[in-house]
Amino acid sequence: MEKVMMKLGGLTCPSCLAKIQKGVEAVDGTADVKVLFNAGKVKFTLDPAVSSPETVQEGIEKMGYTVQGTKMKEV
Amino acid sequence: MVKIQQFLTKHRQGLVILMTILLVLAEAARWLGQMSLAYQVIMALTGVIGLLPILLTAISALRVRLVSIDVLVSIAVIGAFVIGEYNEAAIVTWLFMLGEVLEDLTLKKTRSAVKQLTDLAPQTALVVDADGNTHQEDVDFLDPGAHVLIKTGAQVPVDGTVLTGDALANEASITGEARLVKKEVGDSVYAGTILENGTLTVETTAAGDDTTFGKIIELVEEAQDSQTKTQRFIDRFAQYYTPFVLLVAVVVGLLTRDFRLAITVMVLGCPGALVIGVPASTVAGIGNGARRGILFKGSDVMDRLRQVDTIAFDKTGTLTRGKPTVQTLVVLKGDRQAIIDRAVAIEGQSDHPLARSIAALPTQQPLTATKVETVKGQGIRAEVDGQEYLLGNRALVNAVVGDDAALTRAVAQLVAAGDSLVILASADHQELAVFGIKDQLRPQAAVALHQLKQLGVKRLVMLTGDNTGTAKEIAATLPIDEVHAEMLPQDKARFVADEREGGHRVAFVGDGINDSPALAAADVAIAMGSGTDVAMDVADLVLVKSTLASLLTARRLARRTITNMNENIVIALLTVLLLFIGLFAGYVEMASGMLIHELSILIVILNSMRLIKYSPQN
Structure with a gap:
């Protein structure tokens, strides 16, 4: 499992928060999704065998937000 | 479509300005008279410009099965177009967009304190490679063991141990104490502190998020987005509330056959201030604390x-203070300096604050303790030069010393002075002493x-x-x-x-x-x-x-922040109540409803902003 943190752009309202939360949860292999509105970040764990951070990033960008940076750590 | 949405989000401020100009033009056209066609056209154009970003956001929300505020507003505005109320559509979207821009600006302000803290985090380090050459590197990619050069006036980029050089460091960001600390070979330095004077080479023990400062930042970042029970309830509530408003609007529309009333209900039902009020207080309160070193x-x-x-x-x-020092040493049996030398050797093995104060005493002869064994809650048993020693409280030494009147007297005297005690006794009864240790209040x-x-x-x-x-x-x-x-x-x-x-x-x-x-x-x-x-x-x-x-x-800050949250909840609920009373009494329409709604959002954010400046009087 990998711990992933993405710095987001374009987060403007708290309803974006629920949207990103649902969008990331919808990707298989993600768990413990936490969207930090004030920090403008999303944190989650990812099973690299099932999905990749790129897939998640695509999903987020499709909803109209930008991913400014990604950090990963093995757990 | 995503590109358009991102473009519109990025240029939201420009859009609002454009819409404002168009609205003024439309009003001017009407005021000049007999140009109602121009008025209608400009209003419709403004409405379309305003609707576009809201609609796109609404669609992407619906894709993940979320009925967001944007969905309500989109339906209401489309409804206004259907019944030919172009000016209502224009004004509602303009207010909504303007509200979002102002919301964004003011929320940024509530986050300022936390931002100041995260901005202090070091970004790059000057890495020294095996050949002695230096190059800049992002701290996130540094591994423990990397050698880092830090010059006068620079920020320490990593947690580490000093390899060469000496310097004065300001560690206020970590300890809260704004005084200079001397750093020499072997000392620990911390990321986020500042070298006021001198140059150091440091071996990295932790970098980026793993440093003490990184952990402080992570703690505060998570905290500002944390939720109270009330807020978790509101969030759950909001998820069902928005679809519920949609349903109510449909029912109202069907019952009264008044399309206009139905779409007005949709605009008025937006849960804006309720959703934003509590997080705004949280981030301002947490930020205020973080600025004062209260995490x-x-x-x-x-x-x-x-x-x-x-x-x-x-x-x-x-x-x-937690930095006790030895105040008195009462020697009952044995040689004073020999006892100190032995005690220092034994206590050097322990991390207990009392032990550390003894280990700091000046020695004459460096000795080593062997067979060191900690007796939990009592002290230490160890051997020096083949002789067994007990070092600890009365319970520990009782087995060796027994009922010793001189010891009891010495102990009573030190206790009366408020000293903490460590008794040293040799197993052969030849040495006995009491250390009186005081820790300043x-x-x-x-x-x-x-x-x-x-x-x-x-x-x-x-x-x-x-x-x-x-x-x-x-x-x-x-x-x-x-x-x-x-x-x-x-x-x-x-x-x-x-x-x-x-x-x-x-x-x-x-x-x-x-x-x-x-x-x-x-x-x-x-x-x-x-x-x-x-x-x-x-x-x-x-x-x-x-x-x-x-x-x-x-x-004080905790009390104030929670009060502020509750104020915001009350403001939000009162607004919705007033809006609906106004609606059924016939005073509130779609555009004025949106105005009041956006105002209530700004009021709760402004209310939270009072927390940033709040200064508890001690």
Whole structure:
């Protein structure tokens, strides 16, 4: 499992928060999704065998937000 | 479509300005008279421009099966177009967009305190490679072991150990104390601190998020987005509330056959201020604390701290400075310097604060202790030069010394002076001495405790592993209600658990070193000093500045923040209530409803902003 943190752009309202939360949860292999509105970040764990951070990033960008940076750590 | 959406989000401010100009033009056209066609066309154009970004956001929300505010507004505006109310459509979208822009700007302000802190995080380091060449590197990609060069005036980029050079460092960002600390070969340096003078080469032990400063930032970042029970409820509520408003609008439309009324209900039902009010207070309150070195792990911690009625202090390091020094040495048998040399050798093996004070005494002959064995809650047993020694409290040495009248007298005298004791006894009865060790009370301890009581804390309890006489002596000068002495770490945890069982809300204050069981057992775990990782992990509240005054400030800030949240909830609910009364009384229409709605959002954000400037008077 990998711990992933993405710095987001374009987060403007708290309803974006629920949207990103649902969008990331919808990707298989993600768990413990936490969207930090004030920090403008999303944190989650990812099973690299099932999905990749790129897939998640695509999903987020499709909803109209930008991913400014990604950090990963093995757990 | 995504590109368009991102483009529109990016240029939202420009859009609002464009719409404002168009609205003025439209009004001008009407005022000049007889140009109602131009008026209608410009209004319709404005409405379309405003609707576009809202609609796109709504569609992407619906894709993940979320009925967001944008969905309500989109339907309402499309409805306005259908019945030919172009000016309503234009004004509603304009207000909504303007509101979002203002919301964004003001929310940024509420986050300013936390932002100031995260901006202090080092970004790059000057890495020295094997050939002695230096290059800049992002701290996130540094591995432990990397050698880093730090020059005068620069920020220390990593946690590490000094390899070469000496310098003066300002460690205020970590310890809260704005004084210069000397750094020499072998000393630890911390990321986020500043080298005021000198140059160092440092071997990295931790970089990026793993440093102490990185952990402080992570803690605050998570805290500002944490939720109280009330807010979790509101969020769940909002998820069902928005579709519910949609349903109500449809029902109203079907019953009254009044399409206009139905879409107005949709605009008025937006839960804006209710959703934004509590997080805005949270981020402002947490940020205010972070700026003062008061790190709440979440807004729920504030809620619990506000309700605490009993505070238990671990004496050493909280009520006292935690840096005890040897005041007296009473030698009953044996040679004074020989006893000091042996005691230093043995205590050098221990991390206990009392042991460290003895280990700091000047020696004449460096000795080594062997067969060192810790007797939990009592002291140490060890051998020096083939002779066995006991070093600890009376219980430990009793087996060897027995009933010794001279020892009892010496002990009684030191206890009366409020000293902590360490007794040294050799197994062959030839050496016997008592170290009297004093730990200074923190300045203003009595004042701060009195004020805590004024703030509604009913009981203040001192828990300590020290002996009863010493503990009572120290407590006598303080407004402490109860003293429990000679406690082991697990006794402290049991005390806290029992009190909670008895219906009290208990905060435990420790320095985080050997208090983790009691910290874990408390309603609110408070750690003084951020030096240890354990404290950061277990504690709910970290007081970076190790002062009792910051505990007071924390309690005041917690109370104030929660009050502010409740004010925002009341404002939000009152707004919705007023809007609906206004609607059915016929005073409120779609555009004016949107205006009031956006105003209520700005009011709750402005209310939270008062928390940023709030300064608790100690």
